[in-house]
Amino acid sequence: MLKPSAKIYLADSKISKAGRGVFAAVKIKAGEAIEVCPVIAMSKEDTAKAKETELKNYYFMWGEGRETEKAAVCLGFGSLFNHSYEPNATYKKRIAERLIDFVAIKDIQKGEEITVNYNYGDPDDKKTLWIKSIEPYG
Numbered sequence: 001m002l003k004p005s006a007k008i009y010l011a012d013s014k015i016s017k018a019g020r021g022v023f024a025a026v027k028i029k030a031g032e033a034i035e036v037c038p039v040i041a042m043s044k045e046d047t048a049k050a051k052e053t054e055l056k057n058y059y060f061m062w063g064e065g066r067e068t069e070k071a072a073v074c075l076g077f078g079s080l081f082n083h084s085y086e087p088n089a090t091y092k093k094r095i096a097e098r099l100i101d102f103v104a105i106k107d108i109q110k111g112e113e114i115t116v117n118y119n120y121g122d123p124d125d126k127k128t129l130w131i132k133s134i135e136p137y138g
Helices: 044-050
Strands: 008-012 020-024 033-041 059-061 071-074 089-094 099-104 113-116
Touching: 020 113, 044 071, 089 113, 099 113
Parallel strands: none
Antiparallel strands: 008 020, 033 071, 033 099, 059 071, 089 099
16 A cells, blocks of 8 residues: 655745755655655557657656656656756666655755656766756756
8 A cells, every 4th residue: 555655745946947846844864765656657659649748847767778668657746856966865666566666865854855866767877867948956
């Protein structure tokens, strides 16, 4: 059974042009789970259609490897964590279970915004993000 996480909340981000962001409601220690999010997986055809909509900035590529042509919409707050090249969290996809785990990679203080590096979940990947509307942070 999945339950909403009491560890996080949604509020206005201080990151330029980010809009909303996900924040820690309590102190979260490095290695601790932040949220487990179910996903809605899309077919290759639906993914192609979604690329033409605002949804393109919120879905995760879904499948094995970086060359997949399928995507998934992450529920919960999963699609609302903002991007940073200095993230305090990461995510791990569980393809077969249709879940994404968000986990702290640093201690996160109560009230601190939680960020991830969207370059395939690799916290150390500094390549320019493919989502052009997101400005680098961190």
